[in-house]
Amino acid sequence: MPTRKATSKHPTDVRAGEGHHRPPWRVVDTVVLATLGVAFGVVFWAWNLLWTATGPAFTAFPPAQAFMYGVWLLPGVLGMLVVRQPGAAVLTMLVASLVSALLGSAWGLQVVWYGVLEGLAPEIVFALFAYRRFGAAVATLAGAAAGLTAGLLDWFYYYRDWASGWVFSYVGVVVLSAAAVAGLGAVALVRALAATGVLDAFPAGRRRTLV
Amino acid sequence: MSALAVTERPLAEGLLARSDPLATLTAAFSLGVLVALSGDAVTPAVALGLELAALVVGGVPLGLLARRGWPLAASAAGVGLTALLLAAVDPVASAITAVVRVLAVALPGVVVLLTVDPTELADSLVVRARVSPRTAYGTLAALRLLPLLATEWRMLGLARRARGIDAGRNPVAALRVFTGQVLALLVAAVRRGTRLATAMEARGFDPAAPRTVARPRAVSRTDLAVALAGPALAALAVAVSAATGSLHWVWS
Amino acid sequence: MPGARLELRGFGWRHPGRRAWAVRGVDLVVEPGERLLLLGPSGAGKSTLLAALGGLLDPQGGGEAEGVLLVDGADSRTVRQRSGLVLQDPDTGIVMARAGDDVAFGLENRAVPAPLIWPRVQEALDAVGFGYGLRHRTDALSGGEQQRLVVAGVLAAAPSLVLLDEPTANLDPDGATLVRAALATVQQRTAATTVLVEHRVRESLPLVDRVVVLASGAGVVADGAPQDVFARHGDALAAQGVWVPGPPPLPPRPASGSAAAAEHLISAHRVARSYAGGVPALPATSLHVRARRAVVVTGPNGSGKSTLARLLGGLDRPTRGVVRADRGLAGDDAGVPPHRWRAARLASRIGSVFQDPEHQFLTGRVIDELALGPRRAGREPSEVARTVEEMLARLGLTGLAEANPFTLSGGQKRRLSVATVLAAAPRVLVLDEPTFGQDRRTWAEVVTLLADHRDSGGAVVAVSHDPDLVTTLADDHLPLPAVPR
Numbered sequence: 037m038p039t040r041k042a043t044s045k046h047p048t049d050v051r052a053g054e055g056h057h058r059p060p061w062r063v064v065d066t067v068v069l070a071t072l073g074v075a076f077g078v079v080f081w082a083w084n085l086l087w088t089a090t091g092p093a094f095t096a097f098p099p100a101q102a103f104m105y106g107v108w109l110l111p112g113v114l115g116m117l118v119v120r121q122p123g124a125a126v127l128t129m130l131v132a133s134l135v136s137a138l139l140g141s142a143w144g145l146q147v148v149w150y151g152v153l154e155g156l157a158p159e160i161v162f163a164l165f166a167y168r169r170f171g172a173a174v175a176t177l178a179g180a181a182a183g184l185t186a187g188l189l190d191w192f193y194y195y196r197d198w199a200s201g202w203v204f205s206y207v208g209v210v211v212l213s214a215a216a217v218a219g220l221g222a223v224a225l226v227r228a229l230a231a232t233g234v235l236d237a238f239p240a241g242r243r244r245t246l247v
Numbered sequence: 248m249s250a251l252a253v254t255e256r257p258l259a260e261g262l263l264a265r266s267d268p269l270a271t272l273t274a275a276f277s278l279g280v281l282v283a284l285s286g287d288a289v290t291p292a293v294a295l296g297l298e299l300a301a302l303v304v305g306g307v308p309l310g311l312l313a314r315r316g317w318p319l320a321a322s323a324a325g326v327g328l329t330a331l332l333l334a335a336v337d338p339v340a341s342a343i344t345a346v347v348r349v350l351a352v353a354l355p356g357v358v359v360l361l362t363v364d365p366t367e368l369a370d371s372l373v374v375r376a377r378v379s380p381r382t383a384y385g386t387l388a389a390l391r392l393l394p395l396l397a398t399e400w401r402m403l404g405l406a407r408r409a410r411g412i413d414a415g416r417n418p419v420a421a422l423r424v425f426t427g428q429v430l431a432l433l434v435a436a437v438r439r440g441t442r443l444a445t446a447m448e449a450r451g452f453d454p455a456a457p458r459t460v461a462r463p464r465a466v467s468r469t470d471l472a473v474a475l476a477g478p479a480l481a482a483l484a485v486a487v488s489a490a491t492g493s494l495h496w497v498w499s
Numbered sequence: 500m501p502g503a504r505l506e507l508r509g510f511g512w513r514h515p516g517r518r519a520w521a522v523r524g525v526d527l528v529v530e531p532g533e534r535l536l537l538l539g540p541s542g543a544g545k546s547t548l549l550a551a552l553g554g555l556l557d558p559q560g561g562g563e564a565e566g567v568l569l570v571d572g573a574d575s576r577t578v579r580q581r582s583g584l585v586l587q588d589p590d591t592g593i594v595m596a597r598a599g600d601d602v603a604f605g606l607e608n609r610a611v612p613a614p615l616i617w618p619r620v621q622e623a624l625d626a627v628g629f630g631y632g633l634r635h636r637t638d639a640l641s642g643g644e645q646q647r648l649v650v651a652g653v654l655a656a657a658p659s660l661v662l663l664d665e666p667t668a669n670l671d672p673d674g675a676t677l678v679r680a681a682l683a684t685v686q687q688r689t690a691a692t693t694v695l696v697e698h699r700v701r702e703s704l705p706l707v708d709r710v711v712v713l714a715s716g717a718g719v720v721a722d723g724a725p726q727d728v729f730a731r732h733g734d735a736l737a738a739q740g741v742w743v744p745g746p747p748p749l750p751p752r753p754a755s756g757s758a759a760a761a762e763h764l765i766s767a768h769r770v771a772r773s774y775a776g777g778v779p780a781l782p783a784t785s786l787h788v789r790a791r792r793a794v795v796v797t798g799p800n801g802s803g804k805s806t807l808a809r810l811l812g813g814l815d816r817p818t819r820g821v822v823r824a825d826r827g828l829a830g831d832d833a834g835v836p837p838h839r840w841r842a843a844r845l846a847s848r849i850g851s852v853f854q855d856p857e858h859q860f861l862t863g864r865v866i867d868e869l870a871l872g873p874r875r876a877g878r879e880p881s882e883v884a885r886t887v888e889e890m891l892a893r894l895g896l897t898g899l900a901e902a903n904p905f906t907l908s909g910g911q912k913r914r915l916s917v918a919t920v921l922a923a924a925p926r927v928l929v930l931d932e933p934t935f936g937q938d939r940r941t942w943a944e945v946v947t948l949l950a951d952h953r954d955s956g957g958a959v960v961a962v963s964h965d966p967d968l969v970t971t972l973a974d975d976h977l978p979l980p981a982v983p984r
Contacts, residue, residue, distance in 0.1 A: 063454065070390070070440070074393050194326050234437040
């Protein structure tokens with residue numbers, strides 16, 4: 037390996053996607069995103085177990101349900117914040133939903149069609165900002181977009197005959213929960229992950245103070 | 248944890264399990280989407296009947312389907328119940344339509360999970376659908392980590408108890424403990440994912456370099472028949488519904 | 500294929516996010532076919548150097564390189580396919596779901612035509628003595644068998660450079676033997692140059708004929724035939740944590756009192772546990788945990804050692820038998836089995852140390868990690884602060900009080916995980932493989948912590964594969980038989 041200087045010496049450059057030249061996807065980007073998706077699949081599965089185990093304590097606690105809808109939409113936004121590559125949100129969400137399907141979600145592969153669309157929504161938000169902005173505001177917007185898609189899909193598929201008042205409040209709750217949990221929650225999780233040093237090889241980890 | 252060994256597939260044998268995974272996927276997808284777009288009760292009802300018949304022909308044992316598919320039936324019942332309570336007009340008809348629709352749309356997807364082998368699917372995606380090997384095999388390799396991460400989750404829970412942390416029956420505390428455990432699992436996932444990527448590159452995996460496929464397969468007549476069976480069955484269901492005069496689409 | 504020639508001049512690498520160079524100033528030439536053992540203290544950059552030789556360090560990831568590193572005169576990144584690398588962790592070393600596919604993966608990546616792949620796969624599997632079929636599921640294999648499969652993958656690709664990064668460190672003794680035999684086969688069948696990184700020197704000597712010692716930031720500090728290097732640098736290496744051939748790092752430290760007089764703290768009466776579906780995880784086992792005694796539980800993989808540790812630690816419920824705590828440990832809770840105690844009470848009576856320290860970290864700073872136990876036990880803030888100060892000093896972690904626990908080195912994490920549990924002041928300490936994969940220095944520090952805990956009136960239960968731990972610490976030794984399946 038002849039002498040070669042790293043392309044980015046200034047951590048702040050990274051945020052701007054290294055000028056106009058975005059580095060190509062690396063193997064580690066794909067595998068880590070897919071593994072994060074698998075981990076979220078495990079989280080959803082564990083949540084279901086927790087739900088059944090604690091029973092009344094949770095079912096009588098609606099915020100927990102809204103919270104979990106947000107968690108379900110988290111992987112897409114989080115994946116994008118970690119690797120900052122076009123397609124990251126869709127890939128992470130696809131794998132998370134695929135794992136849910138494999139672990140025996142009632143809906144079979146349909147969860148995956150859902151997952152793809154719910155990953156596509158934040159993907160579009162990040163694309164609108166040309167994959168250059170990965171701050172809290174854009175992440176919140178991306179989370180909200182995922183929530184809107186999820187709410188509309190639910191309405192279209194399950195609740196088509198609901199009275200419109202119910203539909204509006206349902207979609208509204210999902211959007212708010214998604215903006216808070218999937219959007220801001222993803223920002224907080226990525227920050228906490230970066231502090232552990234595991235993201236050092238990714239854009240999200242590069243703004244950490246040198247140790 | 249054998250239920251978590253997701254790469255241990257297919258679970259069924261027979262025609263559907265033998266055919267190209269992409270063919271099965273195409274059939275399931277087209278069938279599911281077309282039925283989802285129909286707004287009447289007859290189309291999904293006919294489709295459901297045809298789907299069950301196709302399963303029998305395709306070699307999926309009904310016992311296996313019952314074991315794996317009962318959560319779907321339960322969830323469909325739940326959807327029916329909410330329709331009964333919240334529908335604006337004619338709750339009973341709404342409820343029946345909702346249940347049949349949910350079953351007919353989801354069933355093909357459940358069957359895919361029973362008949363598709365992930366390794367073959369990855370091969371097929373790369374060879375036929377031109378998906379990049381990085382995405383297909385990277386994801387496939389990560390799926391192998393599922394049982395490990397599930398064990399990891401359990402260990403993290405035990406370790407929390409060992410450190411004196413439990414939430415008891417307090418849901419707010421439970422959410423906080425849960426969030427901390429999620430973060431710890433994500434740390435473990437990134438570590439393992441990074442190591443797995445290194446191992447793959449150490450085996451010469453390079454997205455930019457040419458590579459071969461060790462398990463080549465030709466497209467067979469069965470594959471084509473399976474792929475075409477999806478749209479064909481959907482069309483048949485729509486035709487029956489139209490003939491009885493009940494067909495309407497979701498946008499009409 | 501002939502072995503590769505390696506040439507390094509002033510080579511260095513700095514990982515992204517790090518101020519210090521992982522490895523720097525390395526000048527080294529390795530002739531084709533040489534078999535090198537790379538030694539040095541933790542943090543000397545051995546793994547980094549190995550990754551660099553394998554062409555796996557990517558400047559695009561934000562790291563920085565200096566100097567020259569050539570494999571057969573070329574940039575190692577361009578000749579990556581000539582090398583084969585075996586890493587420490589078998590779980591993440593396997594790529595595919597079926598054994599044959601996993602070996603074939605490396606050949607696919609080298610664009611070997613499909614009809615030629617399978618004979619080579621079979622040949623490699625036969626050569627390393629892999630007795631299962633091509634379609635055998637890789638996640639049904641033990642760690643040693645998985646690692647042997649990885650070695651078969653390396654062999655099938657006919658490399659000119661074989662890089663081994665502690666390939667047996669995560670294996671039990673049987674698994675390690677299996678893998679070393681497979682590696683010997685690779686050396687017999689290829690002319691490849693070998694570079695091995697390994698802490699456990701004695702067992703790996705048959706695989707090498709030259710030893711190179713790295714020092715942090717100072718490049719190569721010793722180089723020569725194994726016996727010469729150990730004769731001249733053996734003591735210095737041992738002090739740095741390398742497991743040079745010789746006796747255990749500490750002389751035996753037996754308990755002072757007699758077993759008969761010792762106070763009982765926990766008793767397990769014929770406890771057994773099965774997995775869902777009735778597969779036995781631990782057959783009926785009895786054990787007395789006594790104050791001022793250390794008991795070491797050994798046994799092959801799958802004998803239920805870790806399960807026993809979790810039962811004694813009050814983390815799992817036995818499917819049969821009972822775990823009972825005595826009044827001296829549990830007061831009024833003595834009638835209640837430990838797995839039903841509230842977590843805070845449990846942690847202040849029985850401390851469990853997990854095999855992977857990261858499982859136990861709950862906060863973002865070392866100092867908070869140490870304060871958590873005493874705080875939850877309801878101690879006064881001043882007392883908490885005193886405990887934390889004392890622990891930091893005892894572990895030599897004072898300078899790292901503000902660091903994130905996950906960023907510590909392997910040895911530091913291990914010490915911290917023991918310390919966080921000790922900070923809650925439990926009388927009983929239950930540890931799962933506390934010395935596993937540790938360098939010699941951390942080994943001595945951890946064993947000293949445990950012996951001190953015992954001698955100050957506590958009890959120690961350690962589950963382990965480590966014969967040195969039995970020799971040095973065990974007052975009682977409980978060998979578990981293999982579980983018949």
